[in-house]
Structures are given as structure tokens and as C-alpha cells.
Amino acid sequence: MKYKRILLKLSGESLMGDKQYGIDNEVVRQYAEDIKAVHDEGLEIAIVIGGGNIFRGLSAEKSGMDRAQADYMGMLATVINSMALQDALEKVGLKTRLLTAIKMEQICEPFIRRRAVRHLEKGRVVIFGAGTGNPYFTTDSAAALRAIEIKADVVLKGTRVDGIYTADPEKDPTATKYSEISFKEVYAKGLNVMDMTAFTLCEENNLPIIVFDMNKTGNFMKIANGDGIGTLVRS
Template sequence: MKYKRILLKLSGESLMGERQYGIDNNRVLQYAHDIKTVFDAGIEIAVVVGGGNIFRGLSAEKSGMERAQADYMGMLATVINCMALQSALEGIGVETRLQSAIKMEQICEPYIRRRAMTHLETGRIVIFGAGTGNPYFTTDTAASLRAIEIKADVVLKGTRVDGIYTADPEKDPTATRYDEISFAEVYAKGLNVMDMTAITLCQENKLPIIVFDMNKAGNFERIANGEAIGTLVR
């Protein structure tokens, strides 16, 4: 396998599957099996999950809700998604630990960097919930930050499309996909890869990002094997 330690970022929307809202258990189980395949190959895996399928702070702000309050609600939504993924993984025999940036002692551990790294080294998948624990930061930023903290080799962003395009491929049929792109080009072209705070963190710490289609079974394993799947940002 190409990587020793991976940070996988899943959007909340990806957990909806074909639904319009909430969690599609079949999609979560598919993700769990894909993650287990890579985990069984000896790769250490941490996961950050978004919450947009349940609640999105920015959308709530536009409707009049105070931004910080809305963002905290979004953080709680991510923990619900993390619990769903944890349940699916443990249901197929994978030992996990859920750590939250907001303390919730009854359901998960508080985020402690050294403890997270010990879990990874011991042979557990670590799932990070509640973003960074701070409003005004996205779960993309949380993924970049946690990846840097745990010394991951790469951030893999699993989405519904197979990479980064010149435009939204779901809206523009003429959009073309990049196989590889630099951080500087992402800035210059204003591409919607991750938010700019997340991109800056990865650029400054020389941490590559791969954007790929997580909905296609086996793609996660192919990337872990070193295949050129999706778009590489470095």
C-alpha cells in the first residue's frame, strides 16, 4: 500500500445516498466495507464526517439564525453521522473510537491528539466529530487540521464526483477533469475543492489532497494501492 496513515473526509451529503435528507444506511454500510478493506490491508485510518445532510450552519444563517449558534448545531449534526459510521464499522468487526471536539462523555471521547494517535497505532479506526469545536470553521478545515496533527500522509476527500473539474460537472456538461493540480492553481482559478482555510493548511504543511468518487465501491482501495484515481492536489 502507498500510504501508512490516511485521513478520509466524507461530506454529510454523501451519507444521504439517494435520499433527500438524513442517512442512507445502505450507503453508510458500503462506506464501512470499503474502509474495512483498506484497514485490513494494514493502513491506519482516521475519518472526519460533515453534517450537511442533517443541518448546515451557513444555510441557517441565511434564514436569520445567529452564525455561531448555527455552526454549533452543525457540529452536533456531524456527531450523529459519526455515530452512524461507527455503528456500521463495528457491525462488521472493526474496532473504532469516536472523538469529539465538543465534550459528550456519554457517547464519545473528547479529542486528545496523543490518544488519537495511540488508537491508530493500536489498530483502531478513529472518527473525529464536531469539526474543530469552533464556529466559523468548516469540517474541511477540521479534516486538514486533524490530518496534520496526526501526521497523516494524505487527505482523501470522498465526494459524489470523480475529481476536480473546471466547472460543476453536474451543471456543465463541457467541464473537464484535472488529473493533478497545484495548490496555487486552486487559488488562482477559485476552484471549489475545500474551503481556502483547509487548502492553506495543507499547502503550508505539504500535505497532498486527493478528491475522488467515494460512491464507487473499490475506489478507496484503489487509491490506497497507489492508483491514479480522482484529482491530486499538491
């Protein structure tokens, strides 16, 4: 394995599968099996999931809701997704811990950095829920922050596309894919990888990002092995 400790960032939308809303249990099951295969090779895995399949704070703000209130609702949506993935992971035999930035003692542990690291060292898959616990920050920012705190080797951003392109490949058939690109090039070209706060955190802490297609079975293992799929962003 190329890495020892990784942080996997999944979007909430990825859990929908072909649905328009909510959670597709088949997609969650596939993710759990892919994660188990990589974990069985000895990697320490932490996960952050978005909540956009249930509730999006930015969209609610545009319709008139208070932004902070909307963002807190979005954080709760990430906990629902985290619980769904936790259940799927445990069904395939993995030991897990769900740690959240908002206290919910009946269902999860509060986030404590040293405790999270200890769980990883003991071979547990750690899921971080409720974002950073603060409004105005996305789950991308939470992923970057938690990855830095636990000293992860890399942030793996699992999406529906297989990397970073010169343009949106779903809209522009002439778009070409980058196999590797620097942080500065991403800034210069105005490419959308993560939100700017998350991206800057990764750049300042020399934390590489790999964008890849998580929905294709086996891709997570290929990334963990260091195969050149997806797009690598580094200094």
C-alpha cells in the same frame, strides 16, 4: 499500500444516498465495507464527516439564526453521522473510537491528539466529530487540522464526483478533469476543492489532497494502492 496513515473526509450529504435528508443505511454500510477492506491491508485510518445531511449552519444563518449557534448545531449533526458510521464499522468487525472536540462523555472520548495517535497505532479506526469545536470553521478545516495533528500522509476527500474539473461537471458537459494540479493552480483558477482555510492549512504543511468518488465501490482501495483515479492536489 502507498500510504501508512490517511485521513478520509466525507461530506454529510454523501450519507443521504438518493434521499433528500438524513442517513441512507445502505450507503453507510457500503462505506464501512470499503473502509474495512483498506484497513485490513494495514492502513491507519482516521475519518471526519460533515453534517450537511442533517443541519447546515450557513443555511440557518441566512434565515436569521445566530451564526455561532447555528454552527454549534451543525457540529452536533456531525456527531450523529459519526455515530452512524461507527456503528456500521463495528458491525463489519472493526474496532473504532469516536473522539469529539465537544465533550460528550456518555457517547465518545474528548479529542486528545496523543490519544488519537495511539488509537491509530493500535489499529483502531478513529472518527473525529464536532468539527474543530469552534464556530465559523467548517468540517473541511477540521479535516485538514486533524490530518496535520496526527501526521497523516494525505487527505482523501470522498465526494459524489470523481475528481476536480475545469467546471461543475453536473452543470457543464464540456468540463474536463484534472488528474493532478498544484495548490497554486487551484488558487489561480478559482476552483472549489475545500474551503480556503482548510486548503491553506494543507498547502502550508505540504499535505496532499486527493479528491475522488467514494460512492463507487472499490475506489477507496484504488486510492490507497496509489492508482491514478481522482485528482491529486500537491505543491
